[in-house]
Amino acid sequence: MKNSLAKLLFVVAAIAVFGAFPVQAASNLSGDLEIFSWWAGDEGPALEALIDIYKKENPNVKVINATVTGGSGVNAKSVLKTRMLGGNPPDSFQVHAGQELIGTWVKADRMEDLTPIFKANGWMEAFPKGLIKLIGTDKGIWSVPVNIHRSNVMWFIPANLKKWGIEAPRTWGEFFAVADGLKAKGIVPLALAQNWTANHLWESVALASLGADKWDALWAGDLAFDSPEGVKVWELFGKVLKYTNTDAPSLSWQQATDMVVDGRAAFNIMGDWAAGYMNTTKKLAPGTGFGWSASPDTTGAFMFLADSFCLPKGAPHRDNAVAWLEVLGSREGSDTFNPIKGSISARLDSDLSKYNAYGQSAATDFGKDHIVGSLAHGVTANEGFMNDFASVMEMFLKSKNAQAAAKAAQQIAVKNGIAK
Amino acid sequence: MREVSRDRIKAFITLLPSVVLIGVFVYGFIGNTVWISMTDWRGGAALSENPVKNFIGMQNYVELFSGFLDGRFRQDLVNAVYYSVLLLVGAVGIGMFIAILLDRKPRGEDFLRTVFLYPMSLSFIVTGTIWRWLLAPQGGVNLLPTYLGGKALDFQWLSSMKTVLLFDWQNLFPILLYLAAFVLILLGLGKLRRDPSRAFKHYLVPGVVLGAVVWLFGDLLPRALFMEEEHGFNLATLGIILATIWQYSGYTMALYLAGFNGISQDLMDAARLDGASDFDYYMHVAIPMLKPITISAVIILSHISLKMFDLIFAMTGPDNAATGHPALDMYLTTFRANDFAKGAAIAIVLFLVAGTFIIPYLVTSYRQRRNAR
Numbered sequence: 076m077k078n079s080l081a082k083l084l085f086v087v088a089a090i091a092v093f094g095a096f097p098v099q100a101a102s103n104l105s106g107d108l109e110i111f112s113w114w115a116g117d118e119g120p121a122l123e124a125l126i127d128i129y130k131k132e133n134p135n136v137k138v139i140n141a142t143v144t145g146g147s148g149v150n151a152k153s154v155l156k157t158r159m160l161g162g163n164p165p166d167s168f169q170v171h172a173g174q175e176l177i178g179t180w181v182k183a184d185r186m187e188d189l190t191p192i193f194k195a196n197g198w199m200e201a202f203p204k205g206l207i208k209l210i211g212t213d214k215g216i217w218s219v220p221v222n223i224h225r226s227n228v229m230w231f232i233p234a235n236l237k238k239w240g241i242e243a244p245r246t247w248g249e250f251f252a253v254a255d256g257l258k259a260k261g262i263v264p265l266a267l268a269q270n271w272t273a274n275h276l277w278e279s280v281a282l283a284s285l286g287a288d289k290w291d292a293l294w295a296g297d298l299a300f301d302s303p304e305g306v307k308v309w310e311l312f313g314k315v316l317k318y319t320n321t322d323a324p325s326l327s328w329q330q331a332t333d334m335v336v337d338g339r340a341a342f343n344i345m346g347d348w349a350a351g352y353m354n355t356t357k358k359l360a361p362g363t364g365f366g367w368s369a370s371p372d373t374t375g376a377f378m379f380l381a382d383s384f385c386l387p388k389g390a391p392h393r394d395n396a397v398a399w400l401e402v403l404g405s406r407e408g409s410d411t412f413n414p415i416k417g418s419i420s421a422r423l424d425s426d427l428s429k430y431n432a433y434g435q436s437a438a439t440d441f442g443k444d445h446i447v448g449s450l451a452h453g454v455t456a457n458e459g460f461m462n463d464f465a466s467v468m469e470m471f472l473k474s475k476n477a478q479a480a481a482k483a484a485q486q487i488a489v490k491n492g493i494a495k
Numbered sequence: 496m497r498e499v500s501r502d503r504i505k506a507f508i509t510l511l512p513s514v515v516l517i518g519v520f521v522y523g524f525i526g527n528t529v530w531i532s533m534t535d536w537r538g539g540a541a542l543s544e545n546p547v548k549n550f551i552g553m554q555n556y557v558e559l560f561s562g563f564l565d566g567r568f569r570q571d572l573v574n575a576v577y578y579s580v581l582l583l584v585g586a587v588g589i590g591m592f593i594a595i596l597l598d599r600k601p602r603g604e605d606f607l608r609t610v611f612l613y614p615m616s617l618s619f620i621v622t623g624t625i626w627r628w629l630l631a632p633q634g635g636v637n638l639l640p641t642y643l644g645g646k647a648l649d650f651q652w653l654s655s656m657k658t659v660l661l662f663d664w665q666n667l668f669p670i671l672l673y674l675a676a677f678v679l680i681l682l683g684l685g686k687l688r689r690d691p692s693r694a695f696k697h698y699l700v701p702g703v704v705l706g707a708v709v710w711l712f713g714d715l716l717p718r719a720l721f722m723e724e725e726h727g728f729n730l731a732t733l734g735i736i737l738a739t740i741w742q743y744s745g746y747t748m749a750l751y752l753a754g755f756n757g758i759s760q761d762l763m764d765a766a767r768l769d770g771a772s773d774f775d776y777y778m779h780v781a782i783p784m785l786k787p788i789t790i791s792a793v794i795i796l797s798h799i800s801l802k803m804f805d806l807i808f809a810m811t812g813p814d815n816a817a818t819g820h821p822a823l824d825m826y827l828t829t830f831r832a833n834d835f836a837k838g839a840a841i842a843i844v845l846f847l848v849a850g851t852f853i854i855p856y857l858v859t860s861y862r863q864r865r866n867a868r
Contacts, residue, residue, distance in 0.1 A: 152831065156542070157830075179542060183542035183544075322633065458831065459834065461831075462828070462831045470566070
């Protein structure tokens with residue numbers, strides 16, 4: 076009995092000694108780092124690559140990769156809320172840059188201002204000025220953008236289009252011209268998936284119908300949702316919906332993309348994470364295996380959304396989290412993550428040779444197009460508006476009444492403080 | 496005497512912890528939710544450490560039932576009624592039917608009992624995922640007729656936009672009163688044989704009068720909403736109802752089977768001697784004897800139908816308004832739109848609806864127990 080107790084004590088002492096004096100390494104940070112995101116499944120490998128860089132630089136930090144699956148973060152956001160309100164924030168969490176973070180967590184005074192980190196790392200110059208303005212308020216900068224995604228992209232398979240004898244439409248007029256022929260052949264002209272992808276399609280249609288300037292005016296509160304232009308958006312959207320698949324509500328966005336890949340559908344309007352999916356998971360080569368263009372009538376406009384990570388007040392391992400943010404904002408981190416994710420770097424000095432054909436073309440457009448924010452992915456509107464907008468969308472999908480939908484949209488804009 | 500008081504003290508001390516815990520964590524939080532539902536706790540700053548909450552009275556409730564933007568809640572409430580009614584009819588009916596079949600002691604009864612009870616052991620998320628696949632538009636159930644040489648169905652089990660039995664929410668009050676009159680007349684007809692004078696005095700006459708008054712003067716009733724708003728039975732809920740019935744009919748079967756087994760064999764033999772057929776035996780002897788079981792099945796199923804959340808979430812997702820349910824709406828309003836006050840109001844409405852099921856049950860069972868003493 077005594078003997079075994081002594082052995083046990085020895086083991087405990089040994090663990091304490093080795094634990095207390097770790098092998099000398101690149102950084103002296105230790106403890107845990109919990110990062111919270113919705114990047115699992117197809118998007119998981121990109122996050123893993125970032126974590127690998129972090130682990131190389133900080134070998135003594137144990138990284139806890141807390142992911143909650145669900146496209147666009149539908150489930151992750153509620154889990155995050157429970158944790159934040161319960162006083163148990165993760166060290167750093169993923170959030171769509173823009174109003175989704177500012178309207179909820181910054182207003183609630185639960186985020187740390189990252190301006191010092193931006194200044195210390197020279198990021199004020201590395202990121203575009205317009206972007207920094209969007210991720211910050213007059214009180215500070217609130218998150219580190221990891222990537223830039225484009226929302227208004229239309230995807231297709233060039234070989235299939237050739238087979239059907241059509242070309243990718245540049246305007247909705249051209250789309251309607253080829254769509255009836257496709258329908259007659261039993262091909263779905265435009266693949267759609269569950270509700271949030273309808274919101275996603277709506278913003279591309281709205282951008283086409285309004286144009287970039289009026290789109291900006293809409294969110295600045297200078298153009299009413301129920302103005303004649305606003306009603307026209309819903310009318311065009313209703314017309315586009317006639318060419319989508321009827322089983323849309325039971326599909327995930329990947330399944331809608333699969334429809335295009337399998338030749339059951341001709342086109343799909345989806346963010347450019349679809350490029351990552353088709354390239355990495357479906358093994359198609361960008362440009363030849365799959366093709367893309369700006370969604371009809373939006374050439375010259377770049378509707379962006381960005382994933383970013385931020386630092387909540389009271390993060391249990393603040394120093395580790397700051398080191399994590401420094402990895403994310405660095406050129407190496409950015410250029411490792413984005414080629415895998417299928418997005419482009421938010422930095423101006425990214426190494427374009429690391430990106431595939433799609434990434435290079437998107438980066439070129441990002442440099443010269445009119446940049447506008449996405450609604451479906453949290454750049455232009457706060458969470459209250461986004462939730463209510465989902466109800467308006469459901470109402471429209473059922474009634475197809477453009478007037479009523481435009482009116483309801485105006486009401487929720489007033490309620491959520493966007494319109495006056 | 497001293498023995499008794501000491502006993503009481505012991506009992507009190509033993510009960511105290513649970514009384515305190517239930518007082519705080521059940522009734523305390525119900526009270527807190529009621530309070531939140533009467534504030535304006537919402538919007539951007541709602542998540543700060545010390546959010547500002549102002550008392551605004553019943554405004555959230557008024558908005559829910561008559562506000563322009565809360566049509567979704569009203570549709571969800573209508574859905575909840577249909578979910579409850581169809582789940583009750585389906586699960587009790589099918590459960591009872593299977594129980595009667597198994598009560599006939601077919602070969603392999605044990606095995607079959609397990610088979611029918613098995614769905615109960617799955618979680619709603621699992622059931623929901625399985626049925627979502629089964630009810631996919633181009634697969635599963637829709638393909639069944641092709642095995643018989645027929646054509647595949649193209650019914651959109653979960654995403655149909657069709658609605659039947661439409662009514663206008665504006666006419667809510669007359670419709671509710673008609674419903675009350677209808678129920679009164681039905682009850683009266685049921686009691687007509689046993690106690691004609693009571694049936695007329697308490698049920699039939701008031702029912703007919705109420706119906707007639709509403710028919711004549713219904714236009715004087717206030718409108719429930721300032722605009723037309725049609726709600727009805729969404730066909731997309733059929734798939735979800737199907738899955739719920741599948742999951743719970745095994746449970747009611749087990750309840751009834753236990754009840755049937757408890758009925759003494761003598762009773763069955765006596766009924767047989769009197770010339771009762773199998774149908775007569777179940778209809779007039781066995782099922783009336785199991786009234787307590789029917790009541791508890793109804794209570795349990797109806798409160799399950801009020802908590803439907805995970806199944807809908809797994810089968811049609813959060814944003815498919817056609818299949819919505821107040822419980823889902825509460826979650827989205829609270830945790831996605833950050834509108835805690837209105838979310839609390841929805842929760843209280845649900846709580847009151849659940850109360851209308853459970854309180855009469857508690858009252859009658861309490862009375863029965865007191866009478867038995």
